[in-house]
Amino acid sequence: SYELTQPLSVSVALGQTARITCGGNNIGSKNVHWYQQKPGQAPVLVIYRDSNRPSGIPERFSGSNSGNTATLTISRAQAGDEADYYCQVWDSSTAGVFGTGTKVTVL
Amino acid sequence: QVQLQESGPGLVKPSETLSLTCTVSGGSISSYYWSWIRQPAGKGLEWIGRIYTSGSTNYNPSLKSRVTMSVDTSKNQFSLKLSSVTAADTAVYYCARLSAALGWFDPWGQGTLVTVSS
Numbered sequence: 001s002y003e004l005t006q007p008l009s010v011s012v013a014l015g016q017t018a019r020i021t022c023g024g025n026n027i028g029s030k031n032v033h034w035y036q037q038k039p040g041q042a043p044v045l046v047i048y049r050d051s052n053r054p055s056g057i058p059e060r061f062s063g064s065n066s067g068n069t070a071t072l073t074i075s076r077a078q079a080g081d082e083a084d085y086y087c088q089v090w091d092s093s094t095a096g097v098f099g100t101g102t103k104v105t106v107l
Numbered sequence: 108q109v110q111l112q113e114s115g116p117g118l119v120k121p122s123e124t125l126s127l128t129c130t131v132s133g134g135s136i137s138s139y140y141w142s143w144i145r146q147p148a149g150k151g152l153e154w155i156g157r158i159y160t161s162g163s164t165n166y167n168p169s170l171k172s173r174v175t176m177s178v179d180t181s182k183n184q185f186s187l188k189l190s191s192v193t194a195a196d197t198a199v200y201y202c203a204r205l206s207a208a209l210g211w212f213d214p215w216g217q218g219t220l221v222t223v224s225s
Contacts (some may be wrong), residue, residue: 048211
């Protein structure tokens, strides 16, 4: 089965840039979607199809995908960006797969 | 805008069947794929399966033998049944809409905690 690997945690200083990676075999050939989950809340879509932002998501959130790594970038990080972030793809057998999740801390 | 709401028992006994329903409001359930996703406390997200409004389904291979999903378009609802549950099935269960067969999940329901315990 297809696996997605994310760092357990990422720390970023207030106002700086955080990069969250999502590793998978030839993930660049797949569409990657990213979700933000704050404590006690349901996940919220922040990036779809590698680099597209849904309406209402700040421009500070951006995404890229190439080779074996997809990346979610949070620019000018704010305290409100503290959350868990998950990447997601569909594998070749049409099963949904989520990454292991990354906890982002804003210092 | 479309909203989803999970409902069902919060406590299920081991070896019994977990049953949940997701009610869709603010839009039609037709012509979309719908999914169930779960999350044990302190852990990551696990995709359970998806159903199209025609009734066509795909399930997570690790759960396939125990999962059944159904849809009732007249009630704008879809449902999940998970049989032979154990403590490992204790989790928050979310329902969500899929943008397309291989798309993204948006929106999500608020989630409902199901505990498996005698």
